[in-house]
Amino acid sequence: xxxxxxxxxxxxxxxxxxxxxxxxxxxxxxxxxFFFTIAGLEAMLMRIQLMFPEMSFLHEQTYNExxxxxxxTMLFLAAMPLFFAxxxxxxxxxxxxxxxxxxxxxxxxxWLFLFGGLLLNLSWxxxxxxxxxxxxxxxxxxxxxxxxxxYYIMGLQVSGAGTLMSGINFLVTIVNMRAPGMSMMxxxxxTWTTFVTSMLxxxxxxxxxxxxxxxxxxxxxxxxxFDVAMGGxxxxxxxxxxxxxxxxxxxxxxxxxxxxxxxxxxxAKKRLFGYSAMVFxxxxxxxxxxxxxxxxxxxxxxxxxxxxxxxxATMAIAVPTGIKIFNWLLTLWGGRIRFTxxxxxxxxxxxxxxxxxxxxxxxxxxxxxYQFHDTYFxxxxxxxxxxxxxxxxxxxxxxxxxxxxxxxxxxxSLGRWFFWLxxxxxxxxxxxxxxLGLIGMPRRVASYLDGQGLNEMNFxxxxxxxxxxxxxxxxxxxxxxxxxxxxxxxxxxxGRTLEWATTxxxxxxxxxxxxxxxxxxxxxxxxxxxxGRMKAAEPLDDIHMPNGSILPIIITTxxxxxxxxxxxxxxxxxxxxxxxxxxxxxxxxxxxxxxxHIPVSEIKRExxxxx
Numbered sequence: 001x002x003x004x005x006x007x008x009x010x011x012x013x014x015x016x017x018x019x020x021x022x023x024x025x026x027x028x029x030x031x032x033x034f035f036f037t038i039a040g041l042e043a044m045l046m047r048i049q050l051m052f053p054e055m056s057f058l059h060e061q062t063y064n065e066x067x068x069x070x071x072x073t074m075l076f077l078a079a080m081p082l083f084f085a086x087x088x089x090x091x092x093x094x095x096x097x098x099x100x101x102x103x104x105x106x107x108x109x110x111w112l113f114l115f116g117g118l119l120l121n122l123s124w125x126x127x128x129x130x131x132x133x134x135x136x137x138x139x140x141x142x143x144x145x146x147x148x149x150x151y152y153i154m155g156l157q158v159s160g161a162g163t164l165m166s167g168i169n170f171l172v173t174i175v176n177m178r179a180p181g182m183s184m185m186x187x188x189x190x191t192w193t194t195f196v197t198s199m200l201x202x203x204x205x206x207x208x209x210x211x212x213x214x215x216x217x218x219x220x221x222x223x224x225x226f227d228v229a230m231g232g233x234x235x236x237x238x239x240x241x242x243x244x245x246x247x248x249x250x251x252x253x254x255x256x257x258x259x260x261x262x263x264x265x266x267x268a269k270k271r272l273f274g275y276s277a278m279v280f281x282x283x284x285x286x287x288x289x290x291x292x293x294x295x296x297x298x299x300x301x302x303x304x305x306x307x308x309x310x311x312x313a314t315m316a317i318a319v320p321t322g323i324k325i326f327n328w329l330l331t332l333w334g335g336r337i338r339f340t341x342x343x344x345x346x347x348x349x350x351x352x353x354x355x356x357x358x359x360x361x362x363x364x365x366x367x368x369x370y371q372f373h374d375t376y377f378x379x380x381x382x383x384x385x386x387x388x389x390x391x392x393x394x395x396x397x398x399x400x401x402x403x404x405x406x407x408x409x410x411x412x413s414l415g416r417w418f419f420w421l422x423x424x425x426x427x428x429x430x431x432x433x434x435x436l437g438l439i440g441m442p443r444r445v446a447s448y449l450d451g452q453g454l455n456e457m458n459f460x461x462x463x464x465x466x467x468x469x470x471x472x473x474x475x476x477x478x479x480x481x482x483x484x485x486x487x488x489x490x491x492x493x494x495g496r497t498l499e500w501a502t503t504x505x506x507x508x509x510x511x512x513x514x515x516x517x518x519x520x521x522x523x524x525x526x527x528x529x530x531x532g533r534m535k536a537a538e539p540l541d542d543i544h545m546p547n548g549s550i551l552p553i554i555i556t557t558x559x560x561x562x563x564x565x566x567x568x569x570x571x572x573x574x575x576x577x578x579x580x581x582x583x584x585x586x587x588x589x590x591x592x593x594x595x596x597h598i599p600v601s602e603i604k605r606e607x608x609x610x611x
Contacts, residue, residue: 039069141219199286220566267339497521
């Protein structure tokens, strides 16, 4: 009994203190999935409320809170962390590295994300959630009663700090830790999109931090940055938010582009068409993503010159995206295509995302935007982009990398049911919303009147949402019933990149010897022109690995406690939280981590077992 409890404690302690990028990736995955489920439930509550005219399922105030939390949770706490899960697990493997550049900071980034998300959702139990929309526009957010918006501000600040740390970590890892022979132009596309995404995080998140800081000053400390009566300017908040908010859209879509590039290339049995063009298109998208933020503000009154400049820039960003679409199609052209679930999501993405892109170009016309703005047309557009792009990418990656992450394959037959139900439900839900918007139904409203031609399409939209929810339940069932599929997990898809050259599950040190990269699609090249095994770039030797640490959780706990002090304007709690925070940071600064060595004998034994 005592041995069992000790082993359970040691396993739990191992996960709580881990700095292994693979375990952190898995924790990001389940953390993101948890918040994805919460955001999905909030979406279902809204669709039930809007299923029939003048419904009273949710009170108007509750509807505002659910709407705000759905958008905030889905974007900040579900989609981004789920991409971070695959970035953490896969990128170090793809570049032949043993870990990320800063394992401790990687762990700290995860716990900051998790505690920030939990802090935000605690608002449900403390008198009301934030209710000013996921954008939290002033003056609606500065005058909102209760502490809901304060939880929003502090939760996103804590979580955003973790995101910023992760972005810096990935940048340094990709620049400094690539295997010998892996030049930048030999990196897999998923690694490239992670690199550009991390650049976007580095430059976009500080704008959000500043905007939330000013909002905090106004709400909690009596500032007047957005109080027009005292010389403030509410439009400044919109600029700050969207200077972050539009690159955020590309933070959410570029990793999906990388995933689709890997999946389509693998299942077409072809090298990705136009690799160099894809790389440069990714970088151009990253650059232009910062040039288009004010297209969210065409109706604010910036004037025709500003509107025209941002309209042209918005249309220009469609060009590199179009290049990517054609390259994916030409990769498929003449390929020996396998219709696995991962590839089905990649193939369904192309028409779905193009539809979202076409409506994006319509919204980019500033004159037309006066008609479309704040209607369900906009809701349909961004859901086609975010679900048809990002969420399809997450599901594709889940089926593709699941054997590498968890050591068993998800059921393809159950996966196909999940795919078709989700795809049909998605289009049922959001396609009709284009027409609801054109008829004139405003977004963010808790109800609508009978006899306005809105009834049938709202009912269809809600039915589609139920289909998507049922499909997601099938995915959860799949995770549990597929645990027996442990055969053929080493390289189940005949992969092209280095992560498939490792064992499944992956050893803690990733590679016994750093691989030597001789060509783009390094593993595929060795299978075609070598002996099927990666060449070693170094002799077999002891491997040095970092120790785990409980300090990231303590640092995060301190920040969370201090956040409660800020929310309730209690200096004693703020000081307590900061003491915990800085105390843990001080311990980290004086306690040097020497790590531990894995001897050659143990590596050889594990390699023998792996065979």
